[in-house]
Amino acid sequence: MIFSKAIEYGIKASIYVAQQSMNGYRSNLKEISEHIDSPEAFTAKILQQLVKGGIIHSIKGAGGGFALEIKEIKKIKLADIVLALDADFLDSTCVLGLKHCSETNPCPVHHKYKGIKKETLYLLKNTTLLEMSTNLDKGLAYLKN
Amino acid sequence: MIFSKAIEYGIKASIYVAQQSMNGYRSNLKEISEHIDSPEAFTAKILQQLVKGGIIHSIKGAGGGFALEIKEIKKIKLADIVLALDADFLDSTCVLGLKHCSETNPCPVHHKYKGIKKETLYLLKNTTLLEMSTNLDKGLAYLKN
DNA sequence: ACTAAATAGGATAAAAATATCCGATTAAAA
């Protein structure tokens, strides 16, 4: 509905890695894709992008995996993850795809949609990995079903 | 951000045809794709789907084109157009793609997103072709730029 | 040192979305 598969997997993977990291564990690819119910090889690519984008850390070699520090978990927002996987996600935000949709040059749904757009942006920019992974940890939310 | 290209074009085409119909004109493919800034052949396919889906009417042969009746323009909602082009658009509404995301089985963003989801659904189900095409007609909104 | 277990990265494949082309059909107008 709103995110691509790659972004969906990327967000879920980040949340899982964060939750495991909070409990002192590092996660490997197999474990991650099992827990977020995603194709392993594709998830590997996405994890690479997240590492390159500075969202998560990778540890190579036997016993390696992916991890995050608590300080980072607190700081990283949903928007950071999304942008690491699609740099111009926040650009094309007109519902009807107009390049320059604005208050003075609106598409026919602009005014009715702008509230939703604002709330969505707020959600992305203010939701932290911490709150999402905490909910997962407490059993108040799930990454698959 | 939210709709596919096909749906974007479909909505814009419907709005344009509605506006023209309100002024007593019928629109043909070439004219439509010019006014909504979309690829002609692809738009033809989308118009076919809209006709099959009962959203707009087509008139074959020379001087033909596409049109709508005022009564229909008043009745048709954004959601009707969207569903004519993607029957299960309103099904997969979990931000993280969970098959069965719900109040009791929520994904980690469910509770923060549900308000937005509700408003989006409301917008789709309550915005009429009439209001969109009227705004276009009055020069208060645009289909391209 | 050697082996095993991991991520990294390049090449490729498959599927879906977007887009084009062309012949068939329809209907108005000359």
Next chain:
DNA sequence: TTTTAATCGGATATTTTTATCCTATTTAGT
């Protein structure tokens, strides 16, 4: 009745997204 201007529908092409495979590299443990 012929021509012309349209939509319809099937086949195909292109592009993007999703997904897989395989080799290289790194590192822990024996």
